[in-house]
Amino acid sequence: MCGIFGYTGNKAASPILVEGLKRLEYRGYDSVGFAIQEKKDIKVIKDEGRVNKVGELLREKNYQGRAGIGHSRWSTHGAPSKINSHPHGDSKGDIFVVHNGIIENDKALRKKLQKKGHKFVSETDTEVLPHLFEEYLKKSSNLEEAVQKALKLVKGAYAIGVISKKEPGKIVFARKSSPLLIGLGENGNFLASDVAPIVGHTKEVVYLNDGEMGVLRPDGFKIMDLDNNMLEKKSQFISWDIEEAQKKGFKHFMKKEIFEEPDAVKKAIRGRMIKDKGLAKLGGLEGIENELRGIERIIMIACGTSYYAALVGEYMLEEYAGIPVEVEYGSEFRYRKPIINNKTVVLAISQSGETADTLASIKEANRKGALTLGLVNVVGSSIARETIAGVYNHAGPEIGVASTKNFVSQLSILALLTVFLGRQRDMSLVMGRRILTELDNLPDLLEKMLLSDKKYKKLAKKYLNYNNFLYLGRKYNFPIALEGALKLKEISYLHAEGYSAGEMKHGPIALIDENFPVIGICPSDSVYEKVFSNLQELKARNSKMLLLATKGNKEIKELSKDIIYIPKTLEMLTPIVSVLPLHLLAYYIGTLKGKDVDKPRNLAKSVTVE
Secondary structure, eight states: OOOEEEEEEESSHHHHHHHHTTTTTGOOSSEEEEEEETTTTTEEEEESSOOHHHHHHHHHHOOOOOEEEEEEEOSSSSOOTTSSSSSSSSSSSSSEEEEEEEEHHHHHHHHHHHHHOOOOOOSOSSTTHHHHHHHEEEEESSHHHHHHHHHHTTOOOEEEEEETTTTTTTTEEEEEESOOOEEESSEEEEEEESTTTTTOOOEEEEHHHHHHOOOOTTTEEEEETTOEEOOOOOEEEOOOOOOGGGGGTTHHHHHHHHHHHHHHHHHHTTOOOOOTEEEEEEEEGGGGHHHHHTEEEEEEEEHHHHHHHHHHHHHHHIIIIIIOOOEEEHHTTTSSOOOOOOOOEEEESSSSSSOOHHHHHHHHHHHHTEEEEEEEEEEEOHHHHHHSEEEEEEOOOOOOOOHHHHHHHHHHHHHHHHHHHHHHHTTTHHHHHHHHHHHOOOOOOOHHTTTTHHHHHHHHHHHHHHHHEEEEEOGGGGHHHHHHHHHHHHHOOOOOOOEEEGGGGGGGGGOTTTTTTTEEEEEEEEEEEHHHHHHHHHHTTTTOEEEEETTOGGGGTTTOOOEEEEEOOOOGGGHHHHHHHHHHHHHHHHHHHHHTTTTTOOOOSHHHHH
């Protein structure tokens, strides 16, 4: 959610920090702030609003300091305001902190500090940190020692960057349950909440684990735990570059990323199929192949769009691999008492690999002895490190807050996982070959669908002025109805519901009239006749319908003139082709309504608080 970016080196920090926070805008935020070490002082510029607005205030000051920290805030404690924006300082203005996460015992800490004379000005939980560090600096030899001692009192989640007026050129950092990494460059070193602002400067990074902290200087770094034990950390190299995160001629990242859906499927399956043998080759799972042969149950945990991908995966794995599957919200899983043993796989699905609820669920599953797996897009992310094994999407950076290409990538990998586990069991060679062959054809099918882009926009204009939508699907396409409705809600702020077509007459049909259009997903599959019948019931009630149907289906025209034809493929893979037009429909309705589709209000790309 919130973004952290810090720099210490031999160049002016201000322009580097502004550009870095721009590259973190996709995470979602409502205010921005900077603290620059300027000579023997620290200059702070912060306010609610966008990076460009606050960055311009910083540029006008023309500070030349060569170290500083920046922050983009998504409000949790306290409304968006100048006072509540980060960085926050201590009572003397000597220490400043940027922070992602939530301090759970901030009220208790605040009371103790107030008794010692500390005065607070904001509503944030974060403000207790600089005051706490100030208190411990009175009896510590340096800033990192003060931070180290103080953090032992802190409960909750944090990724922090700390600077002090008395120790120029130094940034102290620490992490617990919120992502943080450092970048090692030729002209200085960097601190960030993810790699996006770093890749323009260096591809060499060091990921931090929970309970680690350290010191960043222009010429190096050190990392230790909270007991001051020094840690040896190896750097990793980022495989993608900054050009991959640019718009490449598209007006919005969201549309660019929808148009990258064919490539996302290619990247997900590349090098992972042995078609002649009907086998999937998932390198991240090869080390536990024998354990996977003996599993009796899979629990998938995810949130948002990733949850809908998991629902599709549930159908795939149960039908073709013969393994019982449950899908759980990451935010609910650990508050139940799930029955888990060493024959249970818990698979976490997350684009960012940092989703707080999903990460907490994986930690709980590890404690209970499950075999934990991750399906994530970000190499080195927290879920990737917490799980025993897993698979990377390799979809490349996804900047738009509403996930699109990553969703089809997740579906593609779940199809590969189905083949991988199915061929260990009763799936035949013929079926394995068929799934892989159809999967291999999908990128070309998606490319051809994108040629109908103008038609999707035309349909969006036709349905633009309705305020309510009902998305319907069955079996594999029920989760796609949920996903289509979610995208429209996220991007256009219109009311939309996703429903199983079979459940429609058990309540939602009461809403239907000529002003409540239906988006019906009706491919020629094993439940086609059932869905067609459900849609006929809606036509009888004067519903306007926009329908998705398999190419060549003429019967569907009895129900509506508004038809989007999708290509024929294996039933389990239809979600990958049916979701693309729904993504574009949401995109066009959102843009035609003048919404900021890349940064929808109140949303964040990486949800790192529970």
